[in-house]
Amino acid sequence: MVHALESIHRLLKTNGSLLDIHPVADVALVKVLNAGKQVFSELYPSESGEDFRAADRAIDLIVERGLFRLDRSTVVDFLTHASSTSELKEFHATADAYDTRPSEGPVEARRGLLYSRVDRALEISGPGAELVYHEVVRMTHLKPVH
């Protein structure tokens, strides 16, 4: 990661800027809403938390080394709306296709159980229920130091 950031530093013009966008670790929720009211919410089991924390550390390191200076940073709610668990599963399967690590059995099993509970919440909630995958995303604006 740090090597990639060093390469980015070389590619940027003197007054250029770098915007890093990546999720905050271990806070993603699967929610069921109906008429704007939350009727279900649980953490989504993920194997990516350490990757996100490593990205945070890489950003901190390049600032400490004086390669970039931190301009501004913010966090935003990042929502993905789906109408069914099968739609959300497909969305996650596409996202997970980027991950070359072998999938861990326990996490897969926990996701399966979560989807079952979501299906039940959707069924109980009735017509108009909406499924939301709620991530929090950190966006960091950095300026190269020359």
Added chain:
Amino acid sequence: MPISVDPEGNETHALFELTDLDGHDVLEIGCGDGRLTWRYASRAAHVTAIDPYEGSIKRAKASVPEVVRDRVDIQRADFERFAASSASSAFDTVILSWALC
């Protein structure tokens, strides 16, 4: 209802708050299917959008909005190789789009 990613535009709004893209040469690393790219590209002078995954690049190329077609260059590329073959000081802005992790 098809799946809808950040229809509230929270990510795009924050992007515009944090960085000025007007007239900039932008490199986006990890463009995926172009979901974010299409939202800001009209502000930039030129966007080079790269991603190492063939499937994502195919979807991106198939969905380029006409309004930004002339200013977006989509490439299947691994960043380290792309960087090694690129000139120094080539870009005003680099966006790491969910790609550092």
